[in-house]
Amino acid sequence: MKFIDEYRDAVAAKRYAEAIARATTRPWTIMEVCGGQTHAIVKFGVDMLLPSAITLIHGPGCPVCVTPVEMLDKAIEVASRPEVIFCSFGDMLRVPGSTRDLLAVKAAGGDVRIVYSPLDAVRIAREHPDRQVVFFAVGFETTAPANAMAVVHARRQGLTNFSMLVSHVLVPPAMEAILASPGNRVQSFLAAGHVCTVMGTTEYEPIARMYRVPIVVTGFEPVDILQGIFMCVRQLEEGRAEVENQYTRSVRREGNQPAVRLIRQVFRVCPRKWRGIGEIPRSGLGLAEAYADFDAEDRFGVADRTADESPDCRSGLVLQGVMKPPECPAFGTRCTPEHPLGATMVSSEGACAAYYHYRRERLPEALPVTEP
Amino acid sequence: MEGIPEFSLSCPIPISDYPHILLAHGGGGTLMHQLIEQMFVPAFRNPFLDARHDGAVLAPDGVRLAFTTDAYVVRPLFFPGGDIGSLAVNGTVNDLAMCGARPLYLSAAFILEEGLPMATLWQVVQSMRRAADVAGVQLVTGDTKVVDRGKGDGIFITTAGIGAISHRLTIAPTSVRPGDAVLLNGDVGRHGIAIMAVREGLDFETTIESDCAPLAGLVGSLLEAGIEIHCLRDLTRGGLASALVEIAGAARLRIAIDEGRIPVREDVQGACEILGFDPLYVANEGRFICILPSSEVERALRIMRAHPLGAEACLIGRVTGDPPGLVTMRSRIGASRVVDMLSGEQLPRIC
Amino acid sequence: MGEDPLMRTGKVSFGGILKEVNLACVPEVKIGDYVIVHAGLAISILDEEEAARTLEYLQQIEEMGQSTQGSA
Numbered sequence: 107m108k109f110i111d112e113y114r115d116a117v118a119a120k121r122y123a124e125a126i127a128r129a130t131t132r133p134w135t136i137m138e139v140c141g142g143q144t145h146a147i148v149k150f151g152v153d154m155l156l157p158s159a160i161t162l163i164h165g166p167g168c169p170v171c172v173t174p175v176e177m178l179d180k181a182i183e184v185a186s187r188p189e190v191i192f193c194s195f196g197d198m199l200r201v202p203g204s205t206r207d208l209l210a211v212k213a214a215g216g217d218v219r220i221v222y223s224p225l226d227a228v229r230i231a232r233e234h235p236d237r238q239v240v241f242f243a244v245g246f247e248t249t250a251p252a253n254a255m256a257v258v259h260a261r262r263q264g265l266t267n268f269s270m271l272v273s274h275v276l277v278p279p280a281m282e283a284i285l286a287s288p289g290n291r292v293q294s295f296l297a298a299g300h301v302c303t304v305m306g307t308t309e310y311e312p313i314a315r316m317y318r319v320p321i322v323v324t325g326f327e328p329v330d331i332l333q334g335i336f337m338c339v340r341q342l343e344e345g346r347a348e349v350e351n352q353y354t355r356s357v358r359r360e361g362n363q364p365a366v367r368l369i370r371q372v373f374r375v376c377p378r379k380w381r382g383i384g385e386i387p388r389s390g391l392g393l394a395e396a397y398a399d400f401d402a403e404d405r406f407g408v409a410d411r412t413a414d415e416s417p418d419c420r421s422g423l424v425l426q427g428v429m430k431p432p433e434c435p436a437f438g439t440r441c442t443p444e445h446p447l448g449a450t451m452v453s454s455e456g457a458c459a460a461y462y463h464y465r466r467e468r469l470p471e472a473l474p475v476t477e478p
Numbered sequence: 479m480e481g482i483p484e485f486s487l488s489c490p491i492p493i494s495d496y497p498h499i500l501l502a503h504g505g506g507g508t509l510m511h512q513l514i515e516q517m518f519v520p521a522f523r524n525p526f527l528d529a530r531h532d533g534a535v536l537a538p539d540g541v542r543l544a545f546t547t548d549a550y551v552v553r554p555l556f557f558p559g560g561d562i563g564s565l566a567v568n569g570t571v572n573d574l575a576m577c578g579a580r581p582l583y584l585s586a587a588f589i590l591e592e593g594l595p596m597a598t599l600w601q602v603v604q605s606m607r608r609a610a611d612v613a614g615v616q617l618v619t620g621d622t623k624v625v626d627r628g629k630g631d632g633i634f635i636t637t638a639g640i641g642a643i644s645h646r647l648t649i650a651p652t653s654v655r656p657g658d659a660v661l662l663n664g665d666v667g668r669h670g671i672a673i674m675a676v677r678e679g680l681d682f683e684t685t686i687e688s689d690c691a692p693l694a695g696l697v698g699s700l701l702e703a704g705i706e707i708h709c710l711r712d713l714t715r716g717g718l719a720s721a722l723v724e725i726a727g728a729a730r731l732r733i734a735i736d737e738g739r740i741p742v743r744e745d746v747q748g749a750c751e752i753l754g755f756d757p758l759y760v761a762n763e764g765r766f767i768c769i770l771p772s773s774e775v776e777r778a779l780r781i782m783r784a785h786p787l788g789a790e791a792c793l794i795g796r797v798t799g800d801p802p803g804l805v806t807m808r809s810r811i812g813a814s815r816v817v818d819m820l821s822g823e824q825l826p827r828i829c
Numbered sequence: 830m831g832e833d834p835l836m837r838t839g840k841v842s843f844g845g846i847l848k849e850v851n852l853a854c855v856p857e858v859k860i861g862d863y864v865i866v867h868a869g870l871a872i873s874i875l876d877e878e879e880a881a882r883t884l885e886y887l888q889q890i891e892e893m894g895q896s897t898q899g900s901a
Contacts, residue, residue, distance in 0.1 A: 109863055109880060110751075116738075118887055119811035125890050151813020195868075196754065213500050222678070222752070223869025225851060245868075251854055252868035258835060303865060303873045328811045333886060355880040356865050356873045365854040365872060444508055464815040675846075686846075748844025 109355075113327030114150070122332035123155035126339055133159045134342050135291045136335060137284070137427050139277055140298035141168030141455025142326045148460035150328040160339065163291075163427035164460075166280055166380065167298060169245045169273075170197045170453035171425060174379040176413035177273045178203035181242055184271065184406050185211045185218050191234060193227035194242040196220045200443075200452045204413045224249075224256035224270070231260065231268035240402045243270045246277055248300040250391060251365035254372035257393070257400050269402040272392055275378055277301050278309045279389035284426055285317045292427060294338040296324040296331065299353035304369075306361025310349045318347040325353040372397050381449060382415065382422025419448035424457050431461040438462060504551075506716025506761075507820030511724075530728045531650050532573040532711065535643065542643035544579035546570060550635040554676050555598065559668075559687030562633055563605035565763060568692045569714070570639040571613045575694040576710040576766065578649040578701055579641030581613060586637050587621040591630035602633060613692035615639070641694075645701050651728035653708040658797040659775045660733060661768045663696065663782055664689070664790040665741040666718050670760035671749045678753070686745055691764035696785045700768070705778050709769040712762075716820055719758040721767060722795075722805045723819045730802040735795030735817070737810050759820050769797065841866060 112118075138144060144164045147153055153162045166172050182203050185192035192208070199208045199218065212218040217237075221227050224241045231239035243253045253270065260268040277298060284290060297310055302323045310321045320341035324334030334352040341348065351357050371394070378390025393401050403409040415422075418436055423429040431437050431450070441447040443459060450456035502509040519527050526534040533546035550566045560568075566586065574581040586606070590599065610617055647653070672688040693712065700707060709729070711721045718740065726733045742750075742757045750757050764787060770778060775793055782788030805817040834853055841850040841864060851870040852858055863875035 109875060112884055114810045116811045118884075121887055121891065125887070149815060150809045150811050151815055152811070154813040155811070209500060209502075210498075213498050223851075225869045248872070249868045251872060252851070252870040255835065255851060255853065255870055262833075262835075300865065300867060300872065330883075333883070336890065352883070355876050355883055358873075362854050362872055364856065368854070444512075463818045745845030748842075748846045752843050752846060752848060 110327065113325065113329040115329060118329045119152075119155060119332055122329065122336055126160065126332070126336050127157040129336065129339050129343060130157050130159050131343060133161065134293055134339060135161045135163060136294045136296065136338050137163040137165045137292040138296040138324070138331070139165040139167040139281060140296070140301070140326070141171070141453065142300070143167065143296060143298065143324065143331060144457055145455045145460055146326050146328060147331060148457075148464045151464075152328050152331050155332070156335065160335065162335075164424070164457040165284065165292075165295075165427055166383065166425035167246075167277075168425075168450070168453050168455040168457075169249075169275055170195075170201060171421065171449040171456045172275055172380040172383070173198070173201065173244050173273050173449065174381045174413075175204055175415055176379070176411050177271070178207070179413050180403060180408040180411050181271055182206065182208060182211055183408055183411070184240055184402060185216050186214075187238075187406070189238050191217045191219060191230055191237050191239045192242070193219050193221045193224075193230060193239060195222075195244065197453050197455075198242055198244060200446070201449045202416075202446055202452070224253050225259065228256050228259050228263070228265065228268055231265050232263060235267060237267060238405075239268050240406075241268075241270045243272045243274060246275055246298065246301050247305045247369070248298070248303070250274055250369045250373065251304060251362070254368040257372050257397050258368070260400065261397070269400050269405045270393070271402040272373075273378075274373065274391035275380065276375070276389050276391065278313060279386050280380065280383075281310075281313055282317075283383070283386045283389075285313070285319065287426070289428070292319070294320045294342055295322070296334045296338065297321050297349075299323060299325040299330070299357060302351075302353070302357045302361065304362050304365045306366070307349050307351060307357065307359050314347050314349050320347050321349045323349070323351045323353050323357050325356070380425075382419070382425050384422075416447055421448035421450040421456075421458065424450055431458040432465070434458070504715075505820060506714065506720050511819065529650055529652070530724070532576040533579070533639075533641075535577055535579075535650075544574045544577035544641040544643055545638070546573035546577075547636070547638040548573060550637070551631060552673065553631050554673070555602065555632055557676050557688055558672050558685045560690040560763070561602055561605050562635060563602035564609040565688075565690055566635040566637050567606050567609035567613060567615070568690050568763060570637040571615060571692045571694050572712045572763075572766070574639050574641035575692070575697045576649070576712050577641065577643065578645050578647060578697060578707060578710065579643045579694075580698060581615045581639055581641040581692075581694050583618045583640045584610065584615050584637055585619045585621075585639075586617055586635055588623070589630055589634040589636070590622065590624045591632050592624055592627040594632050599633070609692070613694060647701075647707060649707055649710055651709055651725045654725065654729040654731055654769050654797055655708065655771070656731060656797055656799040657772055658708055658769050659772045659793055660722075660735065660795040660797065661770070661775065661778060661782065662718070662740065662765065662792055662794045663693075663768070663788045664765055665743050665746070666713065666762055666765055667742055667746040667750065667757040667760040669763040670717070670755075671746050671753075673761070674753060674755075675749065686743075686749065689762055689764035691787055693764065693766055693787060696782065696787045697766075697768075699781055699785060700778060703777070703781055705770060705774050705781070707768060707770050710766055712766040714763065715761050717757070717759040717761060718765075718767070719756075719805070719817045720819060722817060723803075725767075725769070726805045727803040729797075732798045732800055732802065732804045732806065733795055734798055734806050734808070736808045738808075739792055739794045741790055741792060758817065767794075772796075839871075841871070 227241035782791035
């Protein structure tokens with residue numbers, strides 16, 4: 107497909123790998139903060155093309171993975187109510203709450219539906235005026251415009267049976283939390299290309315300055331990621347710490363202004379708990395005062411629910427880049443996609459799931475297949 | 479155990495961790511295999527089941543027969559390129575073809591939901607008749623039951639099929655050898671996407687049709703030419719990936735494939751990008767893999783490409799020795815990754 | 830497409846699959862443009878010149894690498 111295949115080109119990938127190897131004179135540690143990038147790196151094997159001096163760490167870039175347990179419990183409680191049609195992105199259905207997941211609610215007869223857009227949930231609300239339709243609004247800044255749009259549409263159409271369970275998270279505060287934590291080894295970041303398409307790149311400039319880390323806004327295809335890594339390495343080798351943009355075909359410094367305006371209209375910044383990490387101040391989005399009547403937590407009275415994280419799950423350490431999934435004692439034994447201890451083993455962008463599906467075994471060399 | 483890593487045998491969590499059947503138990507992935515391995519096979523244990531193949535090869539009084547059974551629960555009942563009826567006939571025919579058998583006779587048991595329009599049933603029956611004619615099989619016995627409204631998806635069809643085997647080969651995972659080649663008869667992902675498109679209301683500039691088709695003729699032409707086929711497997715639920723993982727596990731060998739060699743149509747790829755699916759795991763109904771000695775590849779490809787259902791036949795990989803049961807894929811950018819069994823149903827991704 | 834800019838939608842082709850997408854955040858979009866879509870909403874118009882420049886970057890760094898031995 108045009109504008110996708112060119113960025114999966116094997117020859118370009120190899121040339122980038124060589125350029126990176128030539129440019130690297132010392133060990134460097136780079137973190138990528140986007141689940142889509144984690145997925146692409148492990149699926150295409152990008153990290154296997156890099157020189158050993160470069161360490162790639164997977165950051166908390168998977169919104170499904172960082173959704174706190176109590177939010178899952180709230181979702182499960184709401185979805186179990188007979189009058190509710192609970193709409194969600196597919197990924198959330200297998201994430202374990204304290205006792206079960208949304209798929210179990212569906213199996214027990216709950217009306218849980220997979221949608222591809224919150225706008226679909228609004229349509230369902232319009233088509234079922236006798237039911238309460240709840241959308242599980244999980245995501246980084248990338249999905250915020252769509253979620254905001256859904257709320258605005260619902261208000262315009264006068265829908266009283268639509269609400270959202272909001273668990274939005276923001277990237278820059280998470281990056282700062284990682285950089286500020288003692289024992290941090292991250293020296294450079296690949297920033298998420300689609301988050302920045304929406305929000306622009308200016309929020310990262312103070313971070314780069316304050317912590318002296320290069321930040322390169324990067325796309326998702328293997329060639330994009332390799333180019334982003336090259337740009338990080340070059341900055342690191344030259345002692346620079348700036349925000350650079352690799353994903354220029356989609357990202358502009360000022361971002362998408364209509365989208366940002368929409369987000370500011372519907373949402374406000376609030377503290378947010380991150381599964382496995384804890385609460386990070388000013389790291390989430392919640393509904394603004396003017397749209398508070400669309401908040402499902404209030405409508406269904408579940409705002410006060412709390413839950414404890416599983417003591418066996420170490421996904422927090424994985425999400426902060428302190429541990430690689432295969433280093434976790436439960437990896438592949440007590441924790442598998444069929445019996446996950448945490449979200450990172452379930453979400454298709456979770457680091458644990460990516461390693462389980464693509465790297466579980468010691469990998470033999472890639473064999474080219476030739477005609478006889 | 480096929481496709482399931484050794485250490486999960488000692489997993490302390492027993493199957494009673496799932497007190498209810500989930501949709502994933504029918505998905506063609508790990509959960510379904512667990513159900514088969516931990517409940518069905520031990521209950522009915524015999525050497526025919528142990529072969530773990532699509533159909534059972536029986537030889538009462540020395541006459542070689544293939545016997546298979548299937549159930550069809552597809553929703554929607556009608557989709558571009560087919561319906562539950564043609565699916566039922568072709569699916570059963572294909573299971574027999576994967577034993578290298580010439581399909582002869584089918585049975586069909588219908589479970590109908592109260593309230594199903596008679597015209598719908600007639601359409602399905604007509605479609606089955608047409609598919610049976612094309613495949614050269616006869617429906618020789620059947621059954622009909624009706625369940626209360628709300629207890630079924632309109633129509634469920636269960637089939638059984640019998641075919642005659644005239645070759646002397648053992649076509650099964652146990653015949654696979656290191657050095658064998660893996661051939662695929664065409665592009666993957668069409669059927670699953672055709673179904674999902676109707677369910678999700680996707681429009682196409684040109685409609686994606688299911689690839690539902692009878693493969694017995696194509697397999698027959700390979701056998702008639704004396705090709706030494708080691709193993710055949712049609713790609714149904716769970717897609718190409720699941721079929722390869724099953725065979726690698728049953729054969730206790732490694733299969734290495736090349737992503738760049740697997741044909742996927744652009745619109746199927748586009749739909750997969752939207753839906754967040756991996757084409758490797760999407761269902762097919764007219765595609766199969768053929769594992770055979772490397773020396774036979776050129777001749778086999780020539781025969782397959784001469785047949786309408788094999789026009790895009792290609793070599794996609796090889797069987798090697800080690801490690802047993804592993805399927806690896808060389809990605810488009812040249813790095814290696816494991817091809818795993820799906821754990822549940824493929825769920826659409828967010829980002 | 831209605832008059833309300835927030836309800837503006839269009840048909841986007843994903844390799845031949847057509848899907849209705851909300852275009853309110855890309856008001857300058859024209860037929861034939863490539864867009865980045867997320868959760869049913871277009872978040873940017875793909876800049877084709879920049880896309881080409883991205884693909885040329887590799888060439889540039891290799892030339893620089895050859896002439897200056899290492900980073901420029």
